[in-house]
Amino acid sequence: MSETHFPFSAVAGQAQFKLALILAAINPSIGGVVISGPRGCAKSTLARGLADLLPSDADNTRHEFVTLPLGASDEMLLGTLDLQKVLDDQTVAFRPGLLSKAHGGVLYVDEVNLLADHLVDQLLDVAASGINRIERDGISHSHPAQFLLIGTMNPDEGELRPQLHDRFGLCVELSNQYSALERVEIVRSREAFDRDPKGFCAEYAEQQGQLLDAIQQARLNLPAIQCDDALRLTIAERCNAAQVDGLRADIVWYRAALAHAAWCGRTDVTLEDLDAVEPLVLAHRRKTSVPNPPQQPDQSPPPSSGGFKRPDDRHRQPDQDRQETRADSNQSDWGSMAPQQQRTATELPTFSLNTRSHMHPVKAAVSMLSGRQKGTDVGGDHVGSAVNTKPSWFSTLVANSGIWPPEKLRFQRHKQGLSVLHLVLLDTSASTLGQGPESVGKAALLQISEQAYLQREQLSVFGFGNNTVDNLLPRVRAPKELRSWLDNLPVGGGTPMRDALEQAMQYLKTLQRQAPALQLRTYILTDGRSSAQIDDLALPGATVWIDIEQAAVKRGRGQQLAAQLGATYLPLPAFS
DSSP states (O other), X not given: OOOOOOOGGGSOSOHHHHHHHHHHHHOGGGOOEEEEOXXXXXXXXXXXXXXXXXXXXXXXXXXXXXXXXXXXXXXXXXXXXXXXXXXXXXXXXXEEOHHHHTTTSEEEEETGGGSOHHHHHHHHHHHHHSEEEEEEXXXXXXXXXXXXXXXXXXXXXXXXXXXXXXXXXXXXXXXXXXXXXXXHHHHHHHHHHHHOHHXXXXXXXXXXXXXXXXXXHHHHHGGGOBOOHHHHHHHHHHHHHTTOSSSHXXXXXXXXXXXXXXXXXXXXXXXXXXXXXXXXXXXXXXXXXXXXXXXXXXXXXXXXXXXXXXXXXXXXXXXXXXXXXXXXXXXXXXXXXXGGGOOOOXXXXXXOOOSSSTTHHHHHHHHHHHHHHXXXXXXXXXXXXXXXXXXXXXXXXXXXXXXXXXXXXXXXXXXXXXXXXXXXXXXXXXXXXXXXXXXXXXXXXXXXXXXXXHTTOEEEEEEEETTEEEEEEEEEEXXXXXXXXXXXXXXXXXXXXXXXXXXXXXXXXXXXXXXXXXXXXXXXXXXXXXXXXXXXXXOSSEEEEEEOOOOXXXXXXXXXXXXXXXXXXXEXXXXX
């Protein structure tokens, strides 16, 4: 028995969301829709309702609405070896996954920002090509997988990686701020549907039919829609003005404009069509005022995600921000810790620095964390591995010559490199980065980035200064070159130390839920000039506090803060 969905046309408000879904249904080559919004703003309801508006196949088969769960595996999504066929018939056969089931329908991913990154990558690759190709477990197979991809996310649970966000064609940012009358009407409709789903749907059958016919007609008209060169140039100019990365925005904008013209019954794209779809195309691609992330050799740099909102702004006292700005050089301004509140900070020895080899201690710290967190190195399909817990069934069957149950299990190879994230919290005050290209803070960050690049690991940079916290470099594979980007960072202002650590803690905990196998390494680069108390905070993973204070005699505040945080303390002396 098929599930009855709340009618698409019965959902109150959310005009932009509805438009984005309709355009994607008219022109699937747009590339899917991602919806960002808080709980209770009809994200799931509209996504499910869209499945009823997709034109039926020639045999009147109802299109599937397939939900991809957060705990999905590669095998569940892509398909895998059919073990039952192997055991019963001694033949290698393919068992389809969710992508096969979703063909011709809707593939819905709730909380897509919490889905493992490699699954999102695979999902978007198939959505773009329309074909699922499987080369694994002794299987070489392909099948059509054309579906409308819809991802929803609650930004309070963490952001989607910018590289992945950009690959969704359209983006809608929702709000659940309804008027009192709207809220009453929404609740009344929901109660009526829950009492009698079929009767409620029957009331909207005519509207649903009209929507379905209009989408079908727009699909038929789409190939004939024309767009002149002047409007193509307008798209390009607006994309340049928005400082978007690459050309995906131009392509999606053009396709969305065609779909909008078809939806409106026009034969030619007009400026009205471009204006109507602009916010949907640029919402997740438009650059903010922070410096552009560095270029990478094999992929477009991600757009900056701009400043983070402080999680506790509503509860802050008016002078609380000022209390966390820089104190003067008097030691008494730093405050003190009660003995029972102190944590022990592991202290690395002080290293000598010079302008040619000044980052040996930072390199040592990175290597130290690698040694502390590094697990058993895994190569191919290993026997009885404690690290690899996912069996490779094809290799197991081959190794055991068809014996079942197998005497030995073979395990899948773990991917190297990208399972490590280096998060740098960079103090962007004038005293830290205002010393030109040879500042200790910049040199330390460059050394961390270089080591991550050599190991093909990930890097993310948070900057804190001017009383704000910014995600300056969203999580990417560490770039080869970072200096020119770093030299253009704005500096100055107060140091919101506690805000930076709170946001880093929330960010890392979200990553832990999303990718439990990801190793987290955090480096805090600061001269410690902050009066914040942080003894109640703890960052997931390994943490090194790199003290870059340039005084001949250090005040000791950096070591105090490292102890409060339970971090390894690494003091860096001034350049010689």
